[in-house]
Amino acid sequence: MDADVIIIGGGLIGSTLALALARHDVSSIVVDTQDLDSTVLPAFDGRASAIASASARMLRALDIGAVLESDGCPIRAIRVTDGTAPQFLHFEAPEGDDALGIMLENRLLRIALLRAVRAAPQVRLIAPATIVSLVRDAHRATLTLADGQVFTAPLAIAADGRRSATREAAGIKLTGWAYPNAALVTMVAHSVPHGGVACELFYPSGPLALLPMTDSAPEGPGGGRPRSAIVWTVDAAVAAGARKLGPQALAAEIAARIDGTLGDVEIIAPQAVWPLGYHHAATYHAERLLLVGDAAHGIHPIAGQGLNMGFRDVAACAEVLVDAVRTGQDIGAPDVLKRHSQWRRFDNSMVGAVTDGLNRLFAVPGRVPAAVRRFGLAGVQRLPPLKARFMAEARGETGKLPALLRGELV
Numbered sequence: 001m002d003a004d005v006i007i008i009g010g011g012l013i014g015s016t017l018a019l020a021l022a023r024h025d026v027s028s029i030v031v032d033t034q035d036l037d038s039t040v041l042p043a044f045d046g047r048a049s050a051i052a053s054a055s056a057r058m059l060r061a062l063d064i065g066a067v068l069e070s071d072g073c074p075i076r077a078i079r080v081t082d083g084t085a086p087q088f089l090h091f092e093a094p095e096g097d098d099a100l101g102i103m104l105e106n107r108l109l110r111i112a113l114l115r116a117v118r119a120a121p122q123v124r125l126i127a128p129a130t131i132v133s134l135v136r137d138a139h140r141a142t143l144t145l146a147d148g149q150v151f152t153a154p155l156a157i158a159a160d161g162r163r164s165a166t167r168e169a170a171g172i173k174l175t176g177w178a179y180p181n182a183a184l185v186t187m188v189a190h191s192v193p194h195g196g197v198a199c200e201l202f203y204p205s206g207p208l209a210l211l212p213m214t215d216s217a218p219e220g221p222g223g224g225r226p227r228s229a230i231v232w233t234v235d236a237a238v239a240a241g242a243r244k245l246g247p248q249a250l251a252a253e254i255a256a257r258i259d260g261t262l263g264d265v266e267i268i269a270p271q272a273v274w275p276l277g278y279h280h281a282a283t284y285h286a287e288r289l290l291l292v293g294d295a296a297h298g299i300h301p302i303a304g305q306g307l308n309m310g311f312r313d314v315a316a317c318a319e320v321l322v323d324a325v326r327t328g329q330d331i332g333a334p335d336v337l338k339r340h341s342q343w344r345r346f347d348n349s350m351v352g353a354v355t356d357g358l359n360r361l362f363a364v365p366g367r368v369p370a371a372v373r374r375f376g377l378a379g380v381q382r383l384p385p386l387k388a389r390f391m392a393e394a395r396g397e398t399g400k401l402p403a404l405l406r407g408e409l410v
């Protein structure tokens with residue numbers, strides 16, 4: 001065998017998994033179709049992600065926490081409202097506790113991961129590469145690349161994203177649907193400081209999220225003013241038009257929906273539109289194959305949980321595989337793969353169902369549904385145990401946590 005695992009896809013999840021395994025001396029060959037240096041250019045992915053506190057602990061345990069401290073913006077509180085109604089649900093990190101999460105540009109996380117993966121002797125990164133075939137049998141997975149290279153390992157892991165060709169070739173079925181809306185993503189500089197508060201304003205056309213970022217660079221766009229990432233869910237039919245709005249028109253549209261929360265708003269990054277959908281693989285494993293991250297599941301970004309679900313897959317997968325290696329088991333044996341699936345399936349199903357339900361609940365137009373929602377928000381606000389439960393879910397702190405999410409190497 002050429003490595004302990006072959007990882008197909010070196011995106012945020014594939015490279016974090018390679019690193020987590022490397023920290024436990026489990027070797028991997030990571031193959032990606034893209035030149036990964038191009039994925040760290042600002043034009044490739046203008047998104048920022050809310051990294052939940054448990055995921056942040058894992059990144060620190062993997063020695064890439066420095067980027068969270070230098071460029072991440074702690075989320076001290078989350079405020080959920082039905083449009084700009086006065087009733088709201090307010091979650092706040094207790095004094096002296098970890099922040100609820102950390103906002104970080106995906107590009108910066110990719111740079112830190114790529115650097116760490118390249119420095120890890122246990123990881124062989126091959127990108128860009130074209131996969132000709134992945135053949136799996138009872139003993140091994142054999143990967144053949146277009147340049148003639150052939151690699152074998154006892155296990156292949158698909159981390160090749162929501163359109164996973166590996167999942168499709170394995171004949172694993174998906175449950176899924178496309179939402180009738182798309183996410184318009186951009187960045188704004190503003191005159192009123194955000195105070196580390198993330199706001200989620202729900203409108204029948206879709207939620208608008210204002211996510212606190214570190215201040216803009218004094219010499220760059222925004223001129224040192226406070227900055228927030230915007231994820232605005234719009235009807236798919238109007239997304240194309242919204243994309244063509246000039247910066248001033250877009251700033252006016254956003255300002256009209258946030259009721260002066262951020263003061264004067266200026267667009268400081270190009271806007272990008274992301275199609276939105278839900279999918280869940282019927283199974284996470286097949287012969288000598290495991291699915292992780294968006295290859296296994298994809299959800300609406302309403303609660304900023306997609307990447308965090310993938311990070312939780314990484315932590316569980318690393319723990320199961322490292323345990324198998326230490327106890328002399330075959331890392332690709334059905335029992336080992338089943339252990340990972342059983343650990344992760346329930347959490348992923350629950351988060352998928354809750355985010356889908358939230359999206360549908362707030363999409364119902366009309367005064368009566370709005371009144372019911374506002375009553376519900378005010379009710380949850382007055383029930384501390386229920387609020388604490390929601391907060392723990394958002395932070396990724398529920399269920400049996402793998403060691404990495406507790407900030408420990410196994």
Ligand SMILES: Cc1cc2nc3c(=O)[nH]c(=O)nc-3n(C[C@H](O)[C@H](O)[C@H](O)COP(=O)(O)OP(=O)(O)OC[C@H]3O[C@@H](n4cnc5c(N)ncnc54)[C@H](O)[C@@H]3O)c2cc1C
Binds near residue numbers: 008047292
């Ligand atoms: C608008 C928006 C906002 C979001 N915000 C958040 C947030 O705040 N918090 C959060 O937790 N999540 C968020 N998410 C979700 C998050 O971005 C995804 O869940 C995450 O990026 C998935 O990572 P991944 O590595 O599994 O897949 P990808 O990022 O899709 O990576 C897949 C990798 O596989 C490679 N690849 C593809 N096909 C092949 C192949 N055939 N062979 C080899 N390699 C291949 C690709 O080149 C890529 O590098 C958001 C999503 C959207 C759309």
